[in-house]
Amino acid sequence: MRGLLKEYNEALLQYTQLSALPEPENYNMKSLRMWLRNPDAGDFCISGTGEQDTWGALYDEEAEEPFLFRQFLTLLGRLLWPKPPEKGDWDLVATRPPRKIDGFTRWVADEFVPFHHNVSQYRKRRRSRRSNDVEKVQATSSVPVEKPKRRKKRDAHKTLVTYSEHSMLRFTSAFSTVAACLLPTIGITVLSKVHGTNNLLFCLAGFAVLFSVGLIFLTSAAVSRVEIFTATAAFSAVLVVFISAPTQIVVS
Structure with a gap:
C-alpha cells in the first residue's frame, strides 16, 4: 500500500505540473500548419493516420485573411473589446x-x-x-528599361518569421511608462484651463475613469482591485485641488 500510494502521489504531482503548463497559441499553431503545407518548407513531411492531426487538421485549408x-x-x-483566447482541440x-x-x-x-x-x-x-x-x-x-533597385537577396531556406517577445514587452513597458507620465500632466493642464464647478467635476470624473481604465488595460492581471482603487483615489486627490476656488479677499 505504501509503494502504491507513493507511485500514485508522484503521478498526481506530475499531472498537476503538466496541467499548469500553458496551451500553445492558436496563431502559432496556424503558422506551423501553413509551414507544413508550404512546398518550399515542410511539404507535408508529417503523414500517417494519427500523426497528421497532431497539430490540427493539416490537410484542411485555413480561412482566408480579410482585406487589410x-x-x-x-x-x-x-x-476596446478584446477577443477571448481560442482553445484548440489538440492535446498539447x-x-x-x-x-x-x-x-x-x-x-x-x-x-x-x-x-x-x-x-x-x-x-x-x-x-x-x-x-x-x-x-x-x-x-x-x-x-x-531601368530596373528598380532591389534589396539584398534573402536566404531561400528562411521560410519562417519570428518576432521577439522581449521586444514586445519592452515596447509595451515603455508605452505604459510614458502614458503614466502624460496622463496626470494632461489632466492638470486641462483642469487649469476649465472654468466653472460643473465643468471641473465632469473633467475630473472623465480623467478618473480614463486613469482607472488605463490601469486595467496597461497593467498585468496580478494587480488587485485594492491597488486599482488606491491609485485612482490618489490620482483624483491630485486633481481635486483645481475644484476649490481661491478665496477672494475684498479690502475696503
Whole structure:
C-alpha cells in the first residue's frame, strides 16, 4: 500500500505540473500548419493516420485573411473589446512557463503583430509583381528599361518569421511608462484651463475613469482591485485641488 500510494502521489504531482503548463497559441499553431503545407518548407513531411492531426487538421485549408482595411478595423475593435483566447482541440502544451501579461501586451502579440506581418507580406507581393512587370516589358520591348533597385537577396531556406517577445514587452513597458507620465500632466493642464464647478467635476470624473481604465488595460492581471482603487483615489486627490476656488479677499 505504501509503494502504491507513493507511485500514485508522484503521478498526481506530475499531472498537476503538466496541467499548469500553458496551451500553445492558436496563431502559432496556424503558422506551423501553413509551414507544413508550404512546398518550399515542410511539404507535408508529417503523414500517417494519427500523426497528421497532431497539430490540427493539416490537410484542411485555413480561412482566408480579410482585406487589410477590414483587418485594420478589427485591430482597432480588439483594442476596446478584446477577443477571448481560442482553445484548440489538440492535446498539447507549451514548454515555456505561464506568464501573466497585461491586456495591452496581449493585444500587441495577438492582433498588432499578425496585422503588421500581413502588411509586410502584402508589400512584398506588390514589389514582386512590379519586378515581374518590369521584366515582361523589358523582354517585349527593344528599349532597355531601368530596373528598380532591389534589396539584398534573402536566404531561400528562411521560410519562417519570428518576432521577439522581449521586444514586445519592452515596447509595451515603455508605452505604459510614458502614458503614466502624460496622463496626470494632461489632466492638470486641462483642469487649469476649465472654468466653472460643473465643468471641473465632469473633467475630473472623465480623467478618473480614463486613469482607472488605463490601469486595467496597461497593467498585468496580478494587480488587485485594492491597488486599482488606491491609485485612482490618489490620482483624483491630485486633481481635486483645481475644484476649490481661491478665496477672494475684498479690502475696503
